Amino acid sequence: MENYIIWLLPLPPLLSFFLIILFTNKNKKISHSIAIGAAGLSWLGSMAVFICALGVKEFGKHVYGSAINWLPTGTTWFKIGVMIDPLSAAVVFFVAWTVLAIFIYSVGYHNFGQPKGDHDIAGLPPHGATITDQHGHQHTVPSIEPMYSRFFAFISLFAFGMYTLVVSDNLLTLFVGWEIMGLCSYLLIGFWFGKPSARNAAVKAFMTTRIGDVFMLLGIAFIYSFTGSLSFRDIFKPGMLQALASTPAFFGLSAAGIIGLLLFIGTVGKSAQWPLHVWLPDAMEGPTPVSAMIHAATMVSAGVYMVIRMFPLISAGWTVGMPLNTTMGVIAFIGAFTALFAATIAVAQNDIKRVLAYSTISQLGFMIAALGIGAYVAAAFHLVTHAFFKALLFLGSGSVIHGMEHGEMHTGDHSVDPQDMFNMGGLRRRMPITFWTFLIGGFALSGFPILTAGFWSKDEIFAEAFGNGHMVVFIVLAVAAFLTAFYTMRQITLTFFGKPRTEVAEHASESKWTMTLPLIVLAVFAVGCGWVGIPEKFPVLGGILPNWFHEFVGSTLAEVPKAVTFSWTPLLTSLCVALGGLFCGWLAYRKVQSPVEDKLQIPLLKNKYYFDELYNFLFVKPAGWFSEKFAYLFMDRTVIDGILHSVARFSLFLGGFFRNKIDKPVINEFIGDGTGNVVKASGSRLRKIQAGRIQYYMVASVAFLVIFALLYYYLIGGM
């Protein structure tokens, strides 16, 4: 039974996409009802599967799944199917919740129920509508998004991609879901395509992730050519893994290592790890629910999910305590480096969403680094908790921006950037629900001790790094965690504390219930979902609740990883960096009034280490030059056009030859006119014999009769 429900999980959003696109796009209310209904159905199915999975003993050994023959490959079949094992059960859990929350949030975010804008056009954010109340006063109020239905269609398709990816039991359908999300990411980042910045961001996101995808596809092709199967269950058979690990490939790496690296490059693109991180901050051009959905809760998580999924392959031949193999080393390095690198950039950003974007990159780096050092469960744990609190933070920031825009409409001052944190301040009184939920999300992100989910997952990463002796990773992540706490508090302080810095912030207002309800739900998870993974040896709290998450997700692996032995050092580090970072952030920014007073506005950090400029110089400009000078001017204009022109000229010559030398003299004059002339001439000659005199005819008849008679007689009859 559960085996077949899994097939149905991705379907409602897909259906919703087609229904909205084909039929209901004119009606905003029906469109969002269909989309939310579909998300609700998927949510219901996911919860059913998840709860059933909880009831199965040793679920990792008895996973749900079914597969069908799909493509005949000679005498065998290529199978596709679905599977829910402990890891995907955990992922589908947070996907279902965040997707549903974001769908509901989008209704409020896109101003459903508000009048149409005065001069809104499709492709640009709504500008607001003017209404007159019963006293004759004119007010500017938010106006509904012109492409409301289209938005719900796209995020439905997006949800379909994510569900497909999670329930897949093979790399092929996983890749299909992966690419659908890539497409939706492009469509949604460029949702307001009237803005050049949004267009560029969409193209940038698509191109950058494509680089990773190409390598990932290579990895998939390699794995298929080696094993003849893409199904996880086939690949992860011990014998197969051993064969992969012991077959040497290139560069001194085993086949498993190469495949792992190629697939990991896909993750680098999708999860925005250095050096392919550049697209994610720009992706903030999309509407905020998109930022929450794509760039926090689901799509970037998909990259991490995939690499966690492939962990048995990546770590083939490696056991806990051994030195890391090359692939894992690379993964750990990229992850740790990205975690620190993105955290330093986030410190100097002023756009509320960009800070969160860099923090996402940084947190994904934590997960990747955790996986790189073999902390499988810790990586999965952080993936789940991060999805909740990052979705919460993004939706919270959207609510803040919405409140600020409301303030803008109230004051009529449109020169203030509603996303710049230095224009905010004091919003905790104006937007209490947003403030409290954002605070919870921010504390979870910082790893505020004991209470929040982020603490437990981050602590587990620290414990694993320290316990297994990966000191470099441990220290780098600790510094990154300190910076995380610091910039989170900076963000909260600048946004919510102190006094309003602009008149706009003074008139900001709390958002509607459709926006705050998802915030509250996600806040509950941002706190609560950490409690399922409290280490058993933890002082005081350990053992009150069983470390369920470790048992559950750990059982995905053939051999359940042992929980790391408890040590005070990582715990104290974790406490210090979280609390210290939060305190420093508050201390440094409680009185800052303008960017000028901010001492961390270092150009190097502010400009993101000039990576955009560097890539522009290294890749975009040469590519532009290449396409202009070589592809266009040389290849297209000279070579291709030259060939085409020569062909045309030759054809013209050939045509002329046929016309002047064949058609005109031979066909027209000789055959055409010639026949006519001969007939005419012979006719005018022959008509003379038509004298009209009967006796001439008679003579002629008799003469011919005599001639033929004689001929007959002498030639035939006479014989």
Place this chain on the structure above:
Amino acid sequence: MSIPLSWYLILAATLFCIGLFGVLSRRNAIAILLGIELMLNAVNINLVAFWRYRDPAQMAGQVFAVIVFAVAAAEVAVGLALIISVYRRSNTIVADDIDLMKW
């Protein structure tokens, strides 16, 4: 015994040639018609002579001769009617002058 067949054939050929000469040389349409009658009767002599000398048991030769009479009578009736009609239109029965069908 009696007159041999060849005499009849010579008579018929002579008669046919006289008729043919009349058809080809006379200008008067009625005379041409008369020539045609001579030719037809020459043929009749041939038919009857061959019948008598070769196959007197059968009636075929006589029947043929009778059919030729009937055709000749019909032909004369039609021919004379045409000639009268032509004469009424163009006031002539000289064959050479009746050349409306000339190119």
